[in-house]
Amino acid sequence: MSAIELEGLTRRFGTFTAVDHLSFKVEKGSIFGFLGPNGSGKSTCIRMLCGLLQPTEGRATVNGFDVAKDPESVKRSIGYMSQSFSLYRDLTVGENLDFFAGIYGLRGARLADRKKAVIELTQLGPYVDRQSGQLSGGWKQRLALATALIHEPEVIFLDEPTAGIDPVARRELWDLLFDLAASGKTLFVTTHYMDEAERCSDIAYIYLSKLMVIGTPAELKSLPEVSPPNTKRVSVAATPPAVGLRAAHNIEGILDATLVESELHLLVPEAMTNETILDGLRQPGLTIGEIREISPSLEDVFVSLTRRLAKA
Numbered sequence: 001m002s003a004i005e006l007e008g009l010t011r012r013f014g015t016f017t018a019v020d021h022l023s024f025k026v027e028k029g030s031i032f033g034f035l036g037p038n039g040s041g042k043s044t045c046i047r048m049l050c051g052l053l054q055p056t057e058g059r060a061t062v063n064g065f066d067v068a069k070d071p072e073s074v075k076r077s078i079g080y081m082s083q084s085f086s087l088y089r090d091l092t093v094g095e096n097l098d099f100f101a102g103i104y105g106l107r108g109a110r111l112a113d114r115k116k117a118v119i120e121l122t123q124l125g126p127y128v129d130r131q132s133g134q135l136s137g138g139w140k141q142r143l144a145l146a147t148a149l150i151h152e153p154e155v156i157f158l159d160e161p162t163a164g165i166d167p168v169a170r171r172e173l174w175d176l177l178f179d180l181a182a183s184g185k186t187l188f189v190t191t192h193y194m195d196e197a198e199r200c201s202d203i204a205y206i207y208l209s210k211l212m213v214i215g216t217p218a219e220l221k222s223l224p225e226v227s228p229p230n231t232k233r234v235s236v237a238a239t240p241p242a243v244g245l246r247a248a249h250n251i252e253g254i255l256d257a258t259l260v261e262s263e264l265h266l267l268v269p270e271a272m273t274n275e276t277i278l279d280g281l282r283q284p285g286l287t288i289g290e291i292r293e294i295s296p297s298l299e300d301v302f303v304s305l306t307r308r309l310a311k312a
């Protein structure tokens with residue numbers, strides 16, 4: 001049995017379809033990245049999978065429980081950490097953990113065991129008596145994760161868990177997520193950060209409420225729509241980048257050009273030489289670096305696929 005299964009899961013708000021016939025499975029122990037632009041339907045889908053919102057059509061199971069028929073069992077068996085997590089600022093870290101444990105009916109020795117386990121995992125020990133409103137963003141996020149794990153759920157939904165925290169805290173939170181997955185927990189994560197998407201075992205990309213692609217990061221990069229036969233992808237630093245991008249679009253025979261940070265990523269025919277590319281880019285006021293052949297990044301994957309769909 002997969003940890004999560006969706007079959008034609010759909011949600012409409014009036015005449016608007018926010019989630020349109022999604023079907024896929026999430027295997028136990030995976031870190032499943034659920035990606036898509038703002039408004040593509042990710043949160044609506046998660047709310048259905050957490051038993052918080054009824055589907056209009058289709059079905060889904062989480063831990064074997066049907067989200068529409070048995071939402072209470074779903075809620076008990078999952079952890080949920082949202083963008084705007086609901087910690088009580090005036091309560092200490094320890095009191096917050098007690099509060100959320102109480103919701104799940106944990107008491108006595110079981111409560112003590114679970115508190116100890118989540119504090120150890122998230123390393124919140126030194127902060128147990130601190131008011132949670134006084135924690136830094138990264139430590140608040142750890143506390144939110146600890147509260148989501150207090151009842152030992154098998155599946156954890158994390159809706160942009162690292163939004164607004166610094167790069168070091170992000171990396172540390174991801175290390176925790178790896179530990180959880182290694183212990184057999186299933187993580188369903190939304191993120192807008194491509195480096196985080198790279199760390200997922202599988203990725204689904206949602207666009208305009210529909211599933212566009214699903215697969216491992218490596219599978220997505222080798223899709224023929226992303227890496228067509230007889231083409232190569234190169235990167236070249238260009239200053240100023242916007243001028244470089246405009247110049248790149250005028251290179252004869254170029255198949256695609258995008259800016260990834262300050263580098264141009266160009267998709268060109270395999271036979272195109274570096275000289276041709278450099279000649280095409282040469283123009284007053286533009287400084288060009290060395291040309292390097294690269295494999296596509298996930299950002300290249302989503303940009304390529306989205307452009308194709310927009311043109312279709």
Ligand SMILES: Nc1ncnc2c1ncn2[C@@H]1O[C@H](COP(=O)(O)OP(=O)(O)OP(=O)(O)O)[C@@H](O)[C@H]1O
Pocket residue numbers: 013018036037038039040041042043044045
């Ligand atoms: N209760 C509601 N009533 C009407 N429309 C809604 C409701 N909830 C969500 N929507 C609409 O459904 C669409 C999908 O929203 P959703 O929040 O699921 O997107 P998202 O992919 O999670 O976006 P983000 O990345 O910004 O969090 C949006 O156009 C939103 O306005």
